[in-house]
Amino acid sequence: MAVNVYDTANQLEGELRQTDEYMALQAAYGKMKQNELAYTMFKKFQKLNIELQQKQMQGQELKDDELKNAHDLAEKVGQFKEVQELMEKEKGMSQMMDDLNQIITKPVQELYTD
Template sequence: MAENLHDLGNQVAEALKATPDYQALQKAFATMKADAETYKLFQEFQQLQGTLQQKQMAGQKLTEDELKHAHDLAEKVSKIESIKDLMETERGVNQILSDLNQTITQPIQDLYQG
């Protein structure tokens, strides 16, 4: 049964790749990545976000310096058009994933509410 679910998951992944939202995300990412300086800044931003999330999940407090660096980097990133476009198109894909998650977890919600 689990293999069947994994097969279905792979089918959903392929279907996601065929959506206009995903294709727009792919194009926006390629556009952003084409500028080496912008891509480097984007990678730095992603790495910083991941590091800060890990610290928070581990129950560690973020320092003022970390918060300021995160704020400054986010502000810098938010001014770059190709990154703004990427983040906007990412919202469309995230909405699809959110809808799928809602559909997949509906039986569990029904179970607990029934």
């Protein structure tokens, strides 16, 4: 009997949306968006992080001023209670995703374990 893991993955995706962790993250994100300044700073920080990650993936060395700018922006963004709450909820979601990844990759891990 052939198994379609993509069907299972799509089912899991739908079920993830119903978890307490996802709903808490979604609520925290919505709350943050209501604070226009917090949301604007958060989006700016996200954009900067993506730009820096892309540079690193292309093998470019990050300059000291870029790292300082990112650090300074992270400090500013982190001062908003809405962003702090969002980060807390992200931790819960991340833990669940890590647990799921361990379960999903278990067959491959076991294959290479003697």
